[in-house]
Structure formats: structure tokens, C-alpha cells
Amino acid sequence: MSTVIATDPGAGHLAPPAHRTITMAHGGGGRAMRDLVADLFLPAFDNPALAVLEDQAQLDPGGLAVPGARLAFTTDGFVVRPLVFPGGDIGKLAVCGTVNDLAVGGATPLALSCAVVIEEGFDLVLLAGIVASMRAAAAEAGVSIVTGDTKVVERGAADGLFITTAGVGVVAPGVALSAAAARPGDAVLVNGPLGDHGATILVARGDLALETELQSDCRPLNGLMQALLRAAPGTRCARDATRGGVAAVLNEIAGSASVGIRLVEETVPVRPAVRGVCEILGLDPLHLANEGTAVAIVPADEAGAALAAWRAHPYGAGARIIGSVAEAPRGRVTLRTSLGGERLLDLPLGDPLPRIC
Amino acid sequence: MSTVIATDPGAGHLAPPAHRTITMAHGGGGRAMRDLVADLFLPAFDNPALAVLEDQAQLDPGGLAVPGARLAFTTDGFVVRPLVFPGGDIGKLAVCGTVNDLAVGGATPLALSCAVVIEEGFDLVLLAGIVASMRAAAAEAGVSIVTGDTKVVERGAADGLFITTAGVGVVAPGVALSAAAARPGDAVLVNGPLGDHGATILVARGDLALETELQSDCRPLNGLMQALLRAAPGTRCARDATRGGVAAVLNEIAGSASVGIRLVEETVPVRPAVRGVCEILGLDPLHLANEGTAVAIVPADEAGAALAAWRAHPYGAGARIIGSVAEAPRGRVTLRTSLGGERLLDLPLGDPLPRIC
Numbered sequence: 001m002s003t004v005i006a007t008d009p010g011a012g013h014l015a016p017p018a019h020r021t022i023t024m025a026h027g028g029g030g031r032a033m034r035d036l037v038a039d040l041f042l043p044a045f046d047n048p049a050l051a052v053l054e055d056q057a058q059l060d061p062g063g064l065a066v067p068g069a070r071l072a073f074t075t076d077g078f079v080v081r082p083l084v085f086p087g088g089d090i091g092k093l094a095v096c097g098t099v100n101d102l103a104v105g106g107a108t109p110l111a112l113s114c115a116v117v118i119e120e121g122f123d124l125v126l127l128a129g130i131v132a133s134m135r136a137a138a139a140e141a142g143v144s145i146v147t148g149d150t151k152v153v154e155r156g157a158a159d160g161l162f163i164t165t166a167g168v169g170v171v172a173p174g175v176a177l178s179a180a181a182a183r184p185g186d187a188v189l190v191n192g193p194l195g196d197h198g199a200t201i202l203v204a205r206g207d208l209a210l211e212t213e214l215q216s217d218c219r220p221l222n223g224l225m226q227a228l229l230r231a232a233p234g235t236r237c238a239r240d241a242t243r244g245g246v247a248a249v250l251n252e253i254a255g256s257a258s259v260g261i262r263l264v265e266e267t268v269p270v271r272p273a274v275r276g277v278c279e280i281l282g283l284d285p286l287h288l289a290n291e292g293t294a295v296a297i298v299p300a301d302e303a304g305a306a307l308a309a310w311r312a313h314p315y316g317a318g319a320r321i322i323g324s325v326a327e328a329p330r331g332r333v334t335l336r337t338s339l340g341g342e343r344l345l346d347l348p349l350g351d352p353l354p355r356i357c
Numbered sequence: 358m359s360t361v362i363a364t365d366p367g368a369g370h371l372a373p374p375a376h377r378t379i380t381m382a383h384g385g386g387g388r389a390m391r392d393l394v395a396d397l398f399l400p401a402f403d404n405p406a407l408a409v410l411e412d413q414a415q416l417d418p419g420g421l422a423v424p425g426a427r428l429a430f431t432t433d434g435f436v437v438r439p440l441v442f443p444g445g446d447i448g449k450l451a452v453c454g455t456v457n458d459l460a461v462g463g464a465t466p467l468a469l470s471c472a473v474v475i476e477e478g479f480d481l482v483l484l485a486g487i488v489a490s491m492r493a494a495a496a497e498a499g500v501s502i503v504t505g506d507t508k509v510v511e512r513g514a515a516d517g518l519f520i521t522t523a524g525v526g527v528v529a530p531g532v533a534l535s536a537a538a539a540r541p542g543d544a545v546l547v548n549g550p551l552g553d554h555g556a557t558i559l560v561a562r563g564d565l566a567l568e569t570e571l572q573s574d575c576r577p578l579n580g581l582m583q584a585l586l587r588a589a590p591g592t593r594c595a596r597d598a599t600r601g602g603v604a605a606v607l608n609e610i611a612g613s614a615s616v617g618i619r620l621v622e623e624t625v626p627v628r629p630a631v632r633g634v635c636e637i638l639g640l641d642p643l644h645l646a647n648e649g650t651a652v653a654i655v656p657a658d659e660a661g662a663a664l665a666a667w668r669a670h671p672y673g674a675g676a677r678i679i680g681s682v683a684e685a686p687r688g689r690v691t692l693r694t695s696l697g698g699e700r701l702l703d704l705p706l707g708d709p710l711p712r713i714c
Binding site: 024027028029030031033034052054055056057058059060061064065066067069070071072073074075076077078079100101102104105107110111113114115116117146147148149150151152153154156157158159162164166167168169171177178179237239240242243244245248289347348354355 | 430599
């Protein structure tokens with residue numbers, strides 16, 4: 001937390017702050033910023049490491065002191081539009097995204113950082129809501145936000161609010177997930193329906209004049225990943241299927257391991273509403289972003305245990321085996337369609353939706 | 358590195374990329390983003406942890422396995438305008454700022470992350486230059502950039518480029534710097550002239566129609582901090598005097614330790630050109646931002662050794678003792694002026710300059 005100071009963090013509370021909008025002074029390193037941090041961020045993220053208010057958080061390394069343990073480290077920037085959408089907001093997304101990047105590597109999240117860039121004039125009650133949402137997501141994931149930074153830019157120099165989180169975690173000795181480890185015969189699992197986040201954002205932007213019950217799948221996956229690793233310790237790798245969707249992560253895995261990945265279309269779970277949105281726009285649900293959907297590559301002999309473990313978890317009730325790893329076509333992903341044909345499932349050039357996360 | 362994929366990172370190079378500007382596709386998670394990362398970021402930040410291209414970097418915990426060691430974690434967002442200025446650019450700033458936040462806590466930097474938000478239409482040659490600058494600063498600090506994220510927003514939704522870095526480091530057993538530890542009698546040290554960064558940015562914006570030889574002091578302070586801790590192991594605390602300047606960090610320390618801090622104006626090092634800029638604008642050099650200037654609070658009996666250690670370091674040649682800690686006035690900073698008077702040195706409401714870092 002760079003140059004963030006507060007003489008009495010305990011005095012803050014989450015009630016709507018007295019100032020109604022963000023001013024340039026809130027990012028200036030002086031009294032206004034100190035008060036913003038003390039009134040809004042510190043009480044929400046309350047934890048001993050953050051309360052120290054030095055330029056950096058200092059943490060007990062916990063499991064890192066165990067011989068053979070490794071430190072996992074990741075970051076993600078969030079620029080999603082709109083900031084609030086069914087099933088979440090940019091704050092929930094910023095916490096879940098970074099927790100999930102740690103989790104799919106087999107890491108137990110240890111702590112998060114949070115850096116915000118706020119546009120002058122931003123509504124402080126909306127900001128407080130987004131910060132409360134970060135707190136709730138962090139609490140669910142069992143992780144603390146221990147350090148942060150606040151920058152304010154002039155009206156027109158940013159689109160409301162951007163949040164960048166980083167996360168550190170501990171990878172236990174013996175856990176070594178890697179995309180390059182996928183082998184012919186392995187099963188390809190997903191923990192639930194694809195494309196909910198992408199389709200929700202699309203509908204939330206209002207360009208389609210559609211009403212759906214769709215919600216983003218935004219959620220922390222660390223519990224689900226721990227359940228997978230207990231049930232299927234031979235798991236090769238897992239990925240959080242965000243931008244570019246399941247197609248992007250499977251192409252990545254096929255490339256890294258120099259294997260083919262063959263999906264069976266009728267086993268790929270997609271909600272009817274997502275399928276409807278995709279049909280209207282000519283999109284493929286396998287290209288849509290997810291924010292709480294993992295893909296795992298599991299040896300065939302552990303696939304049943306993995307599937308059962310996911311189905312027993314609240315975030316894995318819709319888990320399916322959607323395909324398998326093959327020798328060929330090397331570096332490619334194919335989809336056997338319901339009509340019996342087979343087509344190449346390529347990486348999109350870009351996400352069909354900008355600013356999806 | 359979230360959903361960043363590259364089948365052949367070795368194929369990249371730092372030559373100006375084929376595309377001339379950033380497009381929305383460069384942030385979409387597909388082929389365009391993969392190519393941008395492979396051609397521009399990976400070769401610049403080249404290191405084994407980054408080359409793995411999983412969703413998170415995994416690192417040997419190094420000194421964290423030593424009993425009593427702690428993990429330091431910090432983040433900073435950078436929105437400086439202009440992006441390039443005498444003595445540095447946003448890339449150098451983003452690396453040095455996070456290295457310095459770790460260093461002033463007594464931590465040895467272990468690794469950095471880098472998340473960028475880029476405006477559509479941004480010049481790719483300029484981006485490559487900024488990335489090269491990050492590489493150079495990281496090399497100087499002896500730290501690797503091991504994970505990252507790339508987001509692109511539409512033209513007008515951001516001002517060119519924002520960079521958020523986070524950093525992890527190791528605090529050796531026995532090192533426990535804390536602002537609350539300052540005690541009456543301690544000396545207040547700075548490693549060189551104040552306000553160079555703030556004044557340089559002000560002049561670089563061109564509003565003053567001034568020409569100066571001023572350069573930002575932007576530089577990594579981890580070497581300087583290690584030298585201080587060796588020479589003066591009783592050091593109470595140190596701070597990187599960024600937004601709000603030396604006045605802000607000293608007010609913070611005075612508040613945390615419930616002590617007074619008394620500065621002697623004629624001992625405060627300020628370059629004539631910085632003093633000139635401040636006189637024109639009615640600013641106080643003690644309120645101007647620095648990006649490579651540390652304040653340290655050191656027990657009186659170690660102050661001589663600390664000063665000598667800093668003066669022997671390339672980034673401490675201009676080090677001075679600028680004041681001392683006193684019983685009173687509690688929580689306040691005062692300045693004895695050259696004319697013999699004494700005035701309160703308050704925290705500014707905000708930085709006099711928005712977007713200084």
C-alpha cells in the first residue's frame with residue numbers, strides 16, 4: 001500500500017461516505033486519500049496485515065516453509081463493462097479471477113493485492129458496493145486482501161473503474177500441474193455449463209434487447225480445485241476458461257502437450273439461454289468467456305473419481321466429461337458434432353466481446 | 358498470466374512488431390493477444406518462471422523457507438502523464454515503485470507481476486520501448502517479472518497506458534521495520550535531493566514553458582536499503598517518499614509513533630532548479646513526489662554509520678540528515694526555517710500534481 005496512511009483505521013465504516021463522488025484529491029497521497037482509504041477500503045478488507053499500513057504487507061509464509069513447497073504468483077486486470085451485472089460486479093470478478101488463476105495451478109491462495117484506477121466523478125456509493133463485493137468474495141475464498149493502491153485520473157481518462165488484483169499462494173510439495181503433461185487417453189472435464197459469463201455481459205449491455213434469467217458464473221474455484229486434487233491426484237492440469245473460452249484453453253493445452261483434443265458436442269453443457277444468445281449472434285459457446293468454470297485434464301483411471309468429486313461440490317453440480325486427449329491431430333482441438341461430422345475448434349482471433357472481464 | 362498462451366515463445370524478439378498500433382483484438386484472449394505477448398512481453402521479460410506460461414508463476418520460495426522469514430507483498434498502479442519523461446518512463450516507474458515499496462520494508466525483492474491496460478490505437482513501438490525500460494529496471498534491481506496480464510479498452514476509455522505492478526519479497530528473520538518504532542532522539546535521513554520527480558513531470562507537461570536539466574530520480578532502492586540495514590541494523594523504518602512527498606511520509610511516521618519530527622530547512626537538499634519550479638508555483642519541495650528517494654529513521658548512535666553507508670552508494674551521494682525525532686509536538690512535523698522561525702509541515706490535502714506516478 002504505497003503512501004497510504006491512516007491514523008485511525010478503526011474509525012471507518014462501510015456506510016455511504018460523506019463525499020458523493022471521487023475527486024482528483026482522492027488519489028493525491030494526502031488527507032483526502034488517507035480518509036478514503038480509512039473510511040472505505042480498510043474496514044471492508046479488515047485484516048491484521050493490512051492494518052499495519054506499511055508500504056508493503058508482511059505475511060507469515062505458512063506452508064512455504066515446508067521443504068519442496070513453491071510460491072505461486074499471478075495478476076489480472078479487470079476492465080469489464082458494465083461494472084455491475086447479473087451474478088456479480090467488477091469487484092467480485094477481480095477477486096475470483098485471481099483466486100482462480102492460483103487455484104487452477106494447484107495453489108492454495110495466501111493473500112491478494114488490490115490496485116484501483118478510478119475516474120474523477122465516480123460515485124462513492126457504487127465504489128463502496130464494489131468494495132463490499134470484493135470483501136464477500138475474498139471471505140468465501142478464505143483469502144485476505146492485504147495491500148492496495150488507489151489512483152485517480154481526470155474525467156474522461158478512464159472508463160469509471162479499473163481494478164488490478166495480484167495473488168500469492170502456496171503449492172504443496174508434489175503438486176505439479178502442467179499443460180504439457182496431458183497424455184493421450186486423458187479425460188477432459190468441465191465443472192458446469194459454458195459461456196454464462198460472456199452471454200450475461202452481452203445481454204447486460206442491452207444491445208440485444210433480450211431479457212434472460214442468465215447470471216455470470218463468477219465464483220471462486222479454490223474449493224473445487226482442492227476437491228479435484230484430493231480425488232484425482234494424478235490430474236495433469238486445469239485452466240480457468242476466461243477470455244477465449246474453453247476453446248482457447250484447450251488449444252493451449254493441445255499445443256503445450258503436442259496432443260490432439262477431441263470433444264463430443266452433445267456432451268458439452270450449455271444453457272438454453274446461452275445457446276439462444278449464441279445463435280442470434282453467430283457465436284460459439286466454446287469461445288465465450290467464463291469466470292467460474294474450470295477445465296481439467298485427468299488420467300482416464302481417475303476420471304470417474306474426479307467427476308464424482310466435482311458433482312459433490314456446490315460449484316460442480318453440472319460437471320461433465322466433454323472429450324478426451326488423443327495422439328492426433330497434434331496441437332489441434334476437434335469437435336464431433338451432433339450430426340456426426342467433425343470440425344476444427346480453433347482459437348478465436350480475439351474474444352468476440354471486448355472488455356468481458 | 359491469465360489465458361496468455363504462446364506455442365513458441367522463443368520465436369519472439371524485441372524488434373518493432375509488425376502491427377503498428379494496438380487493436381481491441383490484442384486484448385481478447387485469442388491469437389492476436391498470444392502473438393503480442395509472444396513477440397513483445399515474453400522476450401523482454403525472459404525468465405524461466407514466465408516461460409512456463411501457466412495461469413500463475415511458480416517460484417522457489419528461496420529465503421522464505423528459513424524459519425522466521427516473512428513474505429512481503431505490495432502493489433502499485435501507475436497512471437503517470439506524460440508516459441515518457443526525462444530520466445524515465447511509466448515502465449521504469451512501475452518497476453522501481455514496486456521494488457522500492459518492498460525495499461523500504463527491509464524485503465529483498467523476489468519477483469514482480471505486470472498488468473497493463475492499453476487504449477486501442479496505442480503505438481506499438483512506444484509500447485516496446487516502455488517494456489524494454491521495464492526490463493532494464495528489473496535487471497538493475499535483480500528481480501524478474503514472472504507473470505502478467507494484458508487488457509485493451511476502446512479508444513477514449515483509458516489515457517494511453519496504465520501499468521499495475523505487484524511484487525513479492527522476503528524479509529529476513531530479525532528485520533522488523535515499522536513506522537511505530539521511531540523514538541525521540543532518532544535521526545531523519547534522506548538519500549538525496551527532494552522533489553526531482555515531481556518537478557520533472559511538471560516541466561515535462563510543458564505548462565510552464567521552462568527548460569531545465571532536471572531528471573526524475575526514478576531508480577530502484579533495494580541496494581541502498583540493504584546497505585543501510587547492514588550499516589545501521591537498528592534502523593527503525595524507511596519510506597519511499599512518493600505522492601505527498603517527504604512531508605506525507607514524515608507525518609505518517611509522526612502519527613504512527615506518536616512523536617514529533619523536527620526538520621531543519623537549511624539541511625534539506627533541494628536542487629536549485631526544483632526550488633525555482635516550486636517558487637514559480639508556490640509549491641513546497643517537501644510536498645513534491647520522489648521516485649527514488651527514501652527517508653529513514655535511524656537511532657542516533659547509528660546515524661553516522663547510516664549516512665556513510667548511503668554516501669558510499671551511487672544512489673546516496675547526496676544523503677543528508679535533515680532533522681530528528683522529538684517527544685513533541687506529538688503526531689506533527691515541524692520545520693525550522695532558515696530565518697529562525699518554526700512552522701508546521703502539514704500533509705497536503707492531495708498531491709499538488711495529479712497523475713505524478
